Amino acid sequence: MRNETVKRLARECGFELAGVAAAEPAADFAKYQQWVERGYAGEMGYLTDRRAEVRGDPRNLLPSARSIICVGKLYNTPGPADGLISRYAWGNDYHRVMRAGLENLVELLAREAGPFEYKICVDTAPLLERSYAREAGLGWIGKNTCLIHEPLGSWFFLGEIVTSLAMETDSPPQDRCGTCTRCIDACPTQAIVRDEERWTIDSRRCISYLTIELRGPIPEEHREGMGAHVFGCDICQDVCPWNSRAPVTEEQAFSERPFPDIENIAKLSYDAYHQITADSPVARAKHSGVLRNVAVAMGNLGLERFREPLEVLEASPDEMVAEHAQWALRKL
Ligand code: B12
Ligand code: SF4
Ligand code: SF4
Structure with missing residues (x-):
């Protein structure tokens, strides 16, 4: 050949x-x-x-x-x-x-x-x-x-x-x-x-x-x-x-598919996350991993409007997500 x-x-x-x-x-x-x-x-x-x-x-x-x-x-x-x-x-x-x-x-x-x-x-x-x-x-x-x-x-x-x-x-x-x-x-x-x-x-x-x-x-x-x-x-x-x-x-x-902004990613339920990331590389990070990342990103952006979504994440039954949200809240 x-x-x-x-x-x-x-x-x-x-x-x-x-x-x-x-x-x-x-x-x-x-x-x-x-x-x-x-x-x-x-x-x-x-x-x-x-x-x-x-x-x-x-x-x-x-x-x-x-x-x-x-x-x-x-x-x-x-x-x-x-x-x-x-x-x-x-x-x-x-x-x-x-x-x-x-x-x-x-x-x-x-x-x-x-x-x-x-x-x-x-x-x-x-x-x-x-x-x-x-x-x-x-x-x-x-x-x-x-x-x-x-x-x-x-x-x-x-x-x-x-x-x-x-x-x-x-x-x-x-x-x-x-x-x-x-x-x-x-x-x-x-x-x-x-x-x-x-x-x-x-x-x-x-x-x-x-x-x-x-x-x-x-x-x-x-x-x-x-x-x-x-x-x-x-x-x-x-x-x-x-x-x-x-x-x-x-x-x-x-080509770009619609993806929610950071505040709306923070609010995604387990099922909604899986719906949105079906056939997307993002699925690999898993729901818990993405919420963890969102918490860190919000902490680093340091905006007061993230206090509320971070408090919701802080109350998450997922200990890892809750701990990252606490870290982020300390940074606000
Ligand atoms: C593990 C992995 C990662 C790891 C480790 C990254 C890394 N650089 O090794 C992480 C999770 C960090 C990662 C990140 C990314 N990845 Co990745 N990843 C892989 C994966 C699965 C294995 C890579 C690997 O073996 N790494 C170990 C190191 C030692 O290997 P290496 O960098 O390839 O180096 C080898 C050679 O390049 C050579 N070499 C290295 N340096 C030099 C220098 C000279 C002079 C020479 C001659 C040879 C040489 O020796 C090494 C041993 O063979 C490959 C897919 C695959 N099966 O190969 C995709 C792959 C490398 N990733 C890819 C992509 C797109 C990314 C990201 C851009 C994704 C993103 N946006 O976040 C980033 C880029 C980060 C970066 N700067 O590398 C593409 C890269 C395409 C491209 N154009 O290079 C690949 C090929 C997947 C694919 N099929 O398209 N990745
Ligand atoms: S050193 Fe880095 S930025 Fe510069 S040409 Fe090479 S890969 Fe690109
Ligand atoms: S963290 Fe550094 S090495 Fe890794 S993808 Fe970003 S710029 Fe490249």
């Missing part, structure tokens, strides 16, 4: 970026292991349990694997950019959208190449997505650890087809960060940390981790740095010069 054919078909399936990497042991796997050893994964057990080792070789996912088709799909939309909810979560859940596009691509590939074995990966598979996407020429890994493409920027999701098809591979582009340090300087919680010769993310400090992945209470020392973020964080990408002219996606599924 020709490399150009794969790229053309990927574009037909709605992927602005596509390339091919060899399905070989990940050159960056030692970096991943070191990252885990340093504790940078925090409490994200799916990164540190037996699945950590699986990441060493894509043939653990598909024994017959020879190539990895890596794709990128833009999600940037002209949305509110108020920081409350991060950009990648303004539309429908990307896992489903990406998978549908990749299934479509498998079908087109099979028409050209006949039957083959494959495994589709989007985010959740134990595969070092950024490493392979870099090798497939989709971009370089910036100091903020995001995959950046010139001229498309970094507002895109990644997905892969690990396949038994043999293909001509691509090569990684040049690193264009140069002497820039904007993301490191702008990160409010100093989560971009130096680890030997490169920069990496200490998830335990990252607002994205604290608001989405962390299930228990947010350590007090990080609460102020979280500002008004309720779900995820885009700061290290918003300040990146490569995103200053980032194009907007044509994917309707990623």
